[in-house]
Amino acid sequence: MPMTITEKILAKASGRKEVAPGDIVEARVDVAMAHDLTAPLAIDSFRKMGAKRVWDPERVVLLFDHQTPASSIDAAMNHRMIREFAREQNIKHFYDMFAGVCHAVLPERGFAQPGRVVIGADSHSVTYGAFNCFATGVGSTDMAAIFATGKLWFRVPESILVTANGSLKPPVVSKDLILHIIGDFGMDGATYKAVEFKGETFSNMSMDARMTVCNMVVEMGGKNGVMEADTITQQYLEERGVKSVNPVTSDPDAQYVETREYDASALDPQVACPHSVDNVKSVREVEGIEVDQAFIGTCTNGRLEDLEIAAKILKGRRVSARVRLIVVPATYEVYRQALERGLLKIFVDAGALVESPGCGACMGCHIGVVGPGEVSISASNRNFKGRQGSPESEVYLASPATVAASAVEGKITDPREMYG
Amino acid sequence: MAKAWVYGDHVSTDDIIAGRYLAKHDPQEWGRHAMENIDPEFSKRVSPGDVIVAGRDFGCGSSREQAPIALKAAGISAVVAESFARIFYRNAINQGLPVLTCPGIRKEFRNGDEIEIDLKGGVVRNLSAGKEFKVSPLPPFIMEILEAGGLVSHLKKKLEGKR
Numbered sequence: 001m002p003m004t005i006t007e008k009i010l011a012k013a014s015g016r017k018e019v020a021p022g023d024i025v026e027a028r029v030d031v032a033m034a035h036d037l038t039a040p041l042a043i044d045s046f047r048k049m050g051a052k053r054v055w056d057p058e059r060v061v062l063l064f065d066h067q068t069p070a071s072s073i074d075a076a077m078n079h080r081m082i083r084e085f086a087r088e089q090n091i092k093h094f095y096d097m098f099a100g101v102c103h104a105v106l107p108e109r110g111f112a113q114p115g116r117v118v119i120g121a122d123s124h125s126v127t128y129g130a131f132n133c134f135a136t137g138v139g140s141t142d143m144a145a146i147f148a149t150g151k152l153w154f155r156v157p158e159s160i161l162v163t164a165n166g167s168l169k170p171p172v173v174s175k176d177l178i179l180h181i182i183g184d185f186g187m188d189g190a191t192y193k194a195v196e197f198k199g200e201t202f203s204n205m206s207m208d209a210r211m212t213v214c215n216m217v218v219e220m221g222g223k224n225g226v227m228e229a230d231t232i233t234q235q236y237l238e239e240r241g242v243k244s245v246n247p248v249t250s251d252p253d254a255q256y257v258e259t260r261e262y263d264a265s266a267l268d269p270q271v272a273c274p275h276s277v278d279n280v281k282s283v284r285e286v287e288g289i290e291v292d293q294a295f296i297g298t299c300t301n302g303r304l305e306d307l308e309i310a311a312k313i314l315k316g317r318r319v320s321a322r323v324r325l326i327v328v329p330a331t332y333e334v335y336r337q338a339l340e341r342g343l344l345k346i347f348v349d350a351g352a353l354v355e356s357p358g359c360g361a362c363m364g365c366h367i368g369v370v371g372p373g374e375v376s377i378s379a380s381n382r383n384f385k386g387r388q389g390s391p392e393s394e395v396y397l398a399s400p401a402t403v404a405a406s407a408v409e410g411k412i413t414d415p416r417e418m419y420g
Numbered sequence: 421m422a423k424a425w426v427y428g429d430h431v432s433t434d435d436i437i438a439g440r441y442l443a444k445h446d447p448q449e450w451g452r453h454a455m456e457n458i459d460p461e462f463s464k465r466v467s468p469g470d471v472i473v474a475g476r477d478f479g480c481g482s483s484r485e486q487a488p489i490a491l492k493a494a495g496i497s498a499v500v501a502e503s504f505a506r507i508f509y510r511n512a513i514n515q516g517l518p519v520l521t522c523p524g525i526r527k528e529f530r531n532g533d534e535i536e537i538d539l540k541g542g543v544v545r546n547l548s549a550g551k552e553f554k555v556s557p558l559p560p561f562i563m564e565i566l567e568a569g570g571l572v573s574h575l576k577k578k579l580e581g582k583r
């Protein structure tokens with residue numbers, strides 16, 4: 001029977017020759033991750049289950065990113081609880097607060113590899129699909145079940161095929177394309193489904209750009225996003241010490257429940273307007289809306305390429321006096337590279353605040369909380385009501401280039417005017 | 421008597437429990453802030469046993485398991501929606517909160533209608549309107565988890581059985 005990438009990976013992980021959409025399988029998990037806001041409940045559940053040892057301390061990744069350094073006594077207590085658990089269980093890959101946003105850290109350290117099953121206690125674990133693996137998010141109790149048994153049940157998803165052709169013209173980037181796709185599908189247009197990305201636009205992208213695409217699959221309800229592995233994937237992994245990879249491809253006559261095609265060459269910069277991720281418009285339609293906070297960072301757009309394009313726009317310019325621009329490199333590696341390449345100086349010179357690696361202002365519980373009546377433009381992935389603070393605030397989502405340009409002008413701005 | 425709390429499409433987990441409350445490790449506290457971003461009255465007026473009736477894509481967004489925990493702590497006994505986001509669906513089952521999928525259900529209820537749910541029979545009743553609706557029965561292995569009171573007790577039994 002012909003199978004898709006997702007079906008092949010789930011078949012192998014559950015010890016079957018083949019699977020079909022709708023089958024319930026128990027899959028072996030290769031890597032399991034939890035962070036400071038999901039690990040405490042997972043540890044609670046793990047103990048309540050009566051489990052004593054995690055199934056494989058080398059396959060568990062624990063780190064702090066949402067509220068690090070601790071932003072409250074509660075956060076500090078969560079951190080302490082996780083530290084103790086990591087020590088007690090001999091967790092090999094426990095990074096404490098010295099790594100960054102989970103979804104940028106795992107790929108950087110070579111955990112996301114073709115053919116693997118990588119599960120995180122966080123919805124944006126779909127990011128890893130850019131590396132040709134099956135990756136999805138679960139809650140804390142499911143994570144506890146993985147900690148205890150190394151396995152979890154999944155329903156094999158139907159697959160949707162999304163193809164894109166034509167090349168993006170900078171400063172239009174992969175974020176604009178995925179926002180456009182989400183606007184087209186709607187925020188539940190891919191619920192329970194695997195979304196496979198194919199075509200020259202994606203194969204021409206760097207891994208940083210591909211991760212941005214897969215990261216946002218959950219915003220259209222997708223269970224996982226997945227891409228093919230090619231020389232770009234291979235090179236990224238080789239640089240991170242992964243010696244051999246075995247790419248998984250969809251059979252030519254594999255079944256898709258839906259196929260959509262996009263032309264990337266004519267795309268305007270896109271903006272998702274309050275309060276839903278599928279409320280997507282061309283930047284042309286929302287230009288001029290005044291903003292109070294601008295934020296560049298997160299698992300969506302806090303990688304080196306994202307900071308580079310923002311720096312290109314901010315170099316020699318000043319952030320508007322009415323705006324606070326917050327820049328948070330996603331990881332320590334990104335932070336160090338941005339430092340070495342002089343990007344952080346460009347940000348500081350432009351009047352931005354540069355914060356330590358982590359989730360930053362993404363979810364309204366750490367730095368950069370947005371107040372009532374305020375407007376935020378953000379390179380993150382969610383703009384639900386109250387996501388970044390007050391329920392009376394508004395969040396617009398855009399690419400790092402659009403956020404940087406808007407920070408300079410104090411209002412939503414087409415970055416093409418400042419790029420080049 | 422259980423009341424229905426009716427909401428629209430795409431109620432997100434940020435709506436159910438906002439990020440600012442996640443660090444505090446206390447279900448009662450989460451219950452007190454349930455639905456706060458979209459319905460500040462909810463936690464003050466909800467009574468034990470009440471049911472949420474919603475449109476499409478209930479529980480979209482973050483994987484926070486605090487969402488079904490908050491609803492349970494607030495007194496909610498089940499959620500009936502036209503469709504669910506997948507992580508919320510799993511989390512609710514794992515927490516022992518029944519989640520029933522019933523296309524077209526939202527327009528059949530008004531806020532405050534009296535509601536009754538027969539989980540085994542797969543029926544939702546609007547007692548105020550005198551109507552009843554069939555829901556697709558939950559798969560046996562999900563019923564097993566719910567009957568155990570959630571995944572923790574379910575796995576506990578399994579793990580003990582192995583020893």
Ligand code: SF4
Nearest residue numbers: 101298299359362363
């Ligand atoms: S950066 Fe934002 S979306 Fe990504 S893991 Fe952190 S809080 Fe979640």
